Amino acid sequence: MERKCPECGTVLHGREDKVYCSDQCRFQRHNRNKRRSEKTILDINKVLRKNRRILQGLNPIGLTSVRREVLDSQGFDFDFYTHQYITQKGNYYYFCYDFGYAYADQEKVNVVTWQAYMNRNLKRFQIEPPGEGI
Numbered sequence: 001m002e003r004k005c006p007e008c009g010t011v012l013h014g015r016e017d018k019v020y021c022s023d024q025c026r027f028q029r030h031n032r033n034k035r036r037s038e039k040t041i042l043d044i045n046k047v048l049r050k051n052r053r054i055l056q057g058l059n060p061i062g063l064t065s066v067r068r069e070v071l072d073s074q075g076f077d078f079d080f081y082t083h084q085y086i087t088q089k090g091n092y093y094y095f096c097y098d099f100g101y102a103y104a105d106q107e108k109v110n111v112v113t114w115q116a117y118m119n120r121n122l123k124r125f126q127i128e129p130p131g132e133g134i
């Protein structure tokens, strides 16, 4: 069966394990995949930063309760968060960096800031709770 270079379509000759016709095609494919990965990371970071900004804008001092539609109307995306904190009662807080939220009921969420005691659950590093008046 005829094999073709996946980058430019040139028919391949020679070794069976040869995938690309040339180094140039191999590099081109590699670079395109890398750009795609970088774009994915940047796009997701953008969503996370926006989520954080929205939570921060609600200015939770300890804890604030808001209707979900308030977050929705500002473009908050509930699909994206950086990590979770699970309380002793088994409730989940979803954090976007140092600001987070928990579902209070169908319509409301509790918005919180990262607290120093939450660091006990972390393995990798300690997260600095956000300062006041930021």
Ligand SMILES: [Zn+2]
Pocket (backbone or CB within 6 Å): 005, 006, 007, 008, 009, 010, 020, 021, 022, 025
């Ligand atoms: Zn090629």
